[in-house]
């Protein structure tokens with residue numbers, strides 16, 4: 152399985168990673184973590200459409216990103232910038248978005264991500 156690095160502030164992304172059974176996933180906290188080789192980045196969106204700073208730093212320092220998974224919110228507050236962190240990363244690094252989740256997503260989302268991760272391995 153391809154490696155996974157993730158950032159989670161309030162626990163949604165962490166829960167997704169756990170549901171996928173990714174016990175070796177690397178949690179990004181400060182952004183100075185190191186990961187050799189290819190990986191998929193899982194991130195939430197913050198600040199009305201922004202990528203978390205630690206995620207930006209991590210991506211800049213670890214060149215192997217192959218795809219992204221986003222977790223956002225479809226609430227009225229965030230609808231216009233739904234999952235923009237994943238969109239930002241996709242554009243900046245020219246990688247596909249495997250899923251744009253609403254919070255922890257659905258069982259179907261989890262099955263879809265699992266299949267996509269297996270394809271990348």
Ligand SMILES: Cc1cc2nc3c(=O)[nH]c(=O)nc-3n(C[C@H](O)[C@H](O)[C@H](O)COP(=O)(O)O)c2cc1C
Pocket residue numbers: 158159160161162163164165195196197198199200201222223224225229230232233234235253254255
């Ligand atoms: C201050 C703040 C700003 C947010 N801005 C956005 C946003 O622009 N777009 C979006 O889709 N979600 C936004 N969200 C929602 C989070 O990305 C979403 O709840 C996500 O599931 C959090 O993941 P986590 O629990 O792993 O931290 C925002 C949340 C907070 C607290």
